[in-house]
Amino acid sequence: MTCKSVMTVAPLTVNGDDAVRHAVDLVLTQQSLAIPVLEKDGKLCGMFGLHRLLELVLPRAASMDQGIGDLAFMRDRVQDLQARLNHIAERPVRDFAEPPAAVLHPDTPLVETLFLLYKTRHVLPVTDKASGKLVGTVSSWLVLRHITGRS
Amino acid sequence: MHGEATSSVVFGWSALWAASLILVATYAVIMSEKVNRAIVALLGAGVMILLGVLTQEAAIRGVDFNTIALLVGMMIIVAVTRKCGVFQFVAIWSAKKVRANPAGILFMLQIVTAVFSALLDNVTTVLLVVPVTMVIAEELKIKAYPILVAEIFASNIGGTATLIGDPPNILIGSAVGLSFNDFVFALAPVIVVIQLVTAGLFHLLWGRGLHAGLEDRARVMQFNEKDAITDTKLLKQSLGVLALVIVGFISAHQLHLEAGTIALFGAAVLLLLYVFGRSAEEQAHETHAIFNEVEWITIFFFVGLFMVVAGVEHAGLLRILAEKLVAATGGDMKVTALAVLWVSAILSAVVDNIPFVATMIPLIKSMAPTFGGPENLMPLWWALSLGACLGGNGTLVGASANLTVAGLAERAGHPIRFVPYLKIAFPMMLVSLVLATIYMLWRYL
Numbered sequence: 001m002t003c004k005s006v007m008t009v010a011p012l013t014v015n016g017d018d019a020v021r022h023a024v025d026l027v028l029t030q031q032s033l034a035i036p037v038l039e040k041d042g043k044l045c046g047m048f049g050l051h052r053l054l055e056l057v058l059p060r061a062a063s064m065d066q067g068i069g070d071l072a073f074m075r076d077r078v079q080d081l082q083a084r085l086n087h088i089a090e091r092p093v094r095d096f097a098e099p100p101a102a103v104l105h106p107d108t109p110l111v112e113t114l115f116l117l118y119k120t121r122h123v124l125p126v127t128d129k130a131s132g133k134l135v136g137t138v139s140s141w142l143v144l145r146h147i148t149g150r151s
Numbered sequence: 152m153h154g155e156a157t158s159s160v161v162f163g164w165s166a167l168w169a170a171s172l173i174l175v176a177t178y179a180v181i182m183s184e185k186v187n188r189a190i191v192a193l194l195g196a197g198v199m200i201l202l203g204v205l206t207q208e209a210a211i212r213g214v215d216f217n218t219i220a221l222l223v224g225m226m227i228i229v230a231v232t233r234k235c236g237v238f239q240f241v242a243i244w245s246a247k248k249v250r251a252n253p254a255g256i257l258f259m260l261q262i263v264t265a266v267f268s269a270l271l272d273n274v275t276t277v278l279l280v281v282p283v284t285m286v287i288a289e290e291l292k293i294k295a296y297p298i299l300v301a302e303i304f305a306s307n308i309g310g311t312a313t314l315i316g317d318p319p320n321i322l323i324g325s326a327v328g329l330s331f332n333d334f335v336f337a338l339a340p341v342i343v344v345i346q347l348v349t350a351g352l353f354h355l356l357w358g359r360g361l362h363a364g365l366e367d368r369a370r371v372m373q374f375n376e377k378d379a380i381t382d383t384k385l386l387k388q389s390l391g392v393l394a395l396v397i398v399g400f401i402s403a404h405q406l407h408l409e410a411g412t413i414a415l416f417g418a419a420v421l422l423l424l425y426v427f428g429r430s431a432e433e434q435a436h437e438t439h440a441i442f443n444e445v446e447w448i449t450i451f452f453f454v455g456l457f458m459v460v461a462g463v464e465h466a467g468l469l470r471i472l473a474e475k476l477v478a479a480t481g482g483d484m485k486v487t488a489l490a491v492l493w494v495s496a497i498l499s500a501v502v503d504n505i506p507f508v509a510t511m512i513p514l515i516k517s518m519a520p521t522f523g524g525p526e527n528l529m530p531l532w533w534a535l536s537l538g539a540c541l542g543g544n545g546t547l548v549g550a551s552a553n554l555t556v557a558g559l560a561e562r563a564g565h566p567i568r569f570v571p572y573l574k575i576a577f578p579m580m581l582v583s584l585v586l587a588t589i590y591m592l593w594r595y596l
Contacts, residue, residue: 061285064562068282070236070381073243075373076290 003113004106006146007126007136013038016045016094020056023048023093024085033139034123037097042133044125046097051122056088056096057081104138105129114143170204170466174510177459182502189448192455192506199462213461214454217325217411222272222453223445224414225315228396229275230444231421232389238267238279239379246287251371253293253361254354257301260284261350264302265309265342269316270397273306273552274446281559291367295565297357299556300575304349304544306552308583311540312342314400314410318449319508319539323532324410326512327525331400331410337533341590345541345583352579385425392421456509464513473517482521485596488530489588491515495538496584500545500577508539530595537587545580547572 013036014023026035027049034049055063062068088096101120104113105127116124117140126136177195181188199205205213245263249255260280267276280302288295310316314324314331324334380386396417400410422441426434463469480486491511498507515535519525543550547557547569557567 059286059289060563061282061289064282064559066278066282066559067563068239068286070239070379071286072378072381073239073374073376074286075375076370080370 001110002106003104003108003110003126003138004136006110006113006143007104007106007138008142009136011036011134011137013134014048014093015040016092016097018093019090020085020093020096021089023096024053024089027053032123036125036134036137037093038134042131044100044103044127044132044134045094047100047123047125048093048097049123052096052098053085057084100125103127106135110143113138114147117143164202166204166466167468167471169202170199170463171468173198173202173204174459174463174468178502178506181506187448188503189451189455192452192459194455196455196458196462199458204462204466205458209465210458210461213464214457215322215325217409218321218457219450219453220409220411220415221315221321221325222318222450224396224411224416224418225272226275226445227418227441228389228393228414228421229271230441231385231425232393233275233279234382235386235389236379236381237386237390238276239283240376241267242280242283243287243374243376243379247372247374247376251287251291251363251368253291253363254358256287256291257298257353257358257361258350260298261301261305261346261353264305265312265346268306268309268552269312269339269342270393272315273310273317273550274555276309277302277306277552277556278559281556285559285563285565287371290370291363293361293363295560295563296567297353297361299560299565299567300572301350301353301357303550303553303556304353304576304579305346306556307540307543307550308342308346308349310552311537312339315414317540317543318453318505320536321410322505322508322512323536326516327528327532329532330404331397332404334536337529338536341537341587344590345586348586349579349583352582356575388424389421392417392424452505453509456506460506460509460513463510469510469514470517473514476514477518477521484522484527484530485592487518487522488534488591488596491531492534492538492587492591493584495535496542496545496580499539499542500549500580504539504543504550508535511535511539530591533595534591537591538584541580541583541587544583545573545577547576 012026012030012032014026016037016039023035023037026032032049034047034051037045037048039045059071062071101122102116102124104116104124117138123137123139125134126138127133128135173195177191180186180191196210200207200210241263242260245259246256249259264276264280267280281299284298284302285295288298307317311320312335314320314329314334320334323329396413399406399408399413399417403410403413422438426437429437476490477487480490495507495511515528515531516525518531519528522528543553547553547567560567
C-alpha cells in the first residue's frame, strides 16, 4: 500500500499571489492545519497553516533560530497581535509560505508516510515526482482513519 | 630528542621551513573559511607531529590547559546561568529605566552589553542581548540595525576590559601570568572612555534620529522584567557562584590558583547545585545538555592552535620574526608598542584574532632580552590586548560576536551587510585606536 491510497486528491490550496488575508480566512474557516501554496503552473511553493500563523502574530525574535526563549514579560493586547497580522494582510502569501517539513510522492510506502507524519506533525504535500506538481495532501487523520478502518 | 623539536624533519626538510609552511597553510585555510577552523587547527597540529617538527610530548606541553579550563569553566557557568533569564531581565530593566526612549535604549543596551561582555564571553553576551533588543525594537517600531551594530561594538570593547572578557585576553593572561586585577587596572580605565566616546558617536550618528510613538513606548513600559526570570532559585545560585568565581579571579594570586582552576571549580559547584536532588537519569540528562552547550569547536580550535604555535616556536621561527620586528622598530619600546597596537588592530579586523594573538605571545616573549627582561614587556602585552580586541570591530568578520549578531539579524530580517558595516565601523575602530594610543603614551610609554 502506498501514499496514493490515503491522500486527499483535491485538497484546499491557495495561489502564491493571493493575499495573506485570503489564506488566513481559508485556514481558519476550514479548520485546516496547513494548506499548500501553489505557483501558477501548479507546482508546490510551500505550505501555509496554523503554525505559520502563530509565528506571524508573535515577535520575530521569538520564532527565529537562537531567538528569545521566553516572552512571559510581554503584555501585548489582542489588538497589538492583530496589528502584526494586519501589517502583512495584503502581501502575497508566497512570501510567508513555509518549506514543507517533508514532501511525499504517490508511490511513497504507507509506513514511510506514517513515519514522516509522526516526525513532522504536519499536513504533508504529495507531489508528482516528474513535474513537481501537487497531486494531493496527507494528514495524520486520513492515515489513521484508513488504518483503523474508519475511512 | 625525546620531548624536543628536531632541527630537520622528514625528507631532510629544515624544521624551520616545515613549521613556517604549516603555519602559513593553517592560517590561509582558516582565513578562507572553507573548512571549519577547529578541523584546520587540529590538522595543522597533526602535520607538525607527523613531519617531526614536534614530538607528541612537546605538542601536549604546548597546550595551555589553564586557558582551556578557563574557557570551558566559564562556558558551563554561562550555560547554566542563562536558563534563569537574568540577562533578559537586565536588558528590559535598562530599557524601562530610560522610559523606553529609543536613543536612551541605544545607549543603555550598549552599556549592558559592554558590562556583560567584560564578565562573560562576547558571543554568549550577544546571543542573550540581541533577541531582547529585537523584541524591544519591534514593539517600538524602530529599526533594530543601529542598536545591533552598537551592540557589536560594545561586546568587543567591553570584552577588552577583563581577563575573561575576550579570548585574546585569556591567552595573554594565561601565558604571561597576568591576573584579573592586572587587566582591570591596566585596561578598564581606557575601555570606559572608549565605550562612552563610541556611545556618543552612535548617538550622533543614529540615536538622535530614533523616535518612537508614545503608544509604542507605553507597550515597552508595560513589559514586566520580573517575569523574564524563569527560575528564582537558579538565579540566586548562578549569581552566587558567578560572584564567587569573580572574587576568586580577583584573589587568584593570593590563593596561588590559576584562573582556569577557579572557573572549572565554580562550574562544577554550579552544576552540583543545578542537578542536586534530581534522579540519576535526570542528572545525566541535564549534565549532558549543559556540556553540549560548551563550544567544543572553539576548545578544539585552541588545542590545535597551541600545538601549531608550539611547532613554529620550537623551530625558531618566532625568534627570527621577533628579531626582525625589533630591528624594524629600532628596539624602541614606544615604537614597538604602538606598532603592536596598530598592526594587531588592523590584522584583527581582517583575520581571526585568536591565532594571531597565539602567535604573537611567544614572539613578544622572545623580545624580553632586548627590552631588559620580561617585566619590561608589559606595555607590549597591553598593546596586543587593546589592538587585538578593539580591532575586531573594524569589519563584520573581525570577531565571532560580529558574525553572530549578523546571523541573528539576517534571520530577523535586518541584514547587516559587509560594506555598509565597514563604512561605519572601520572609522569608529580607528577612533578607538587613537584613544588607546593616547592612553598607552600617557600611561605606559
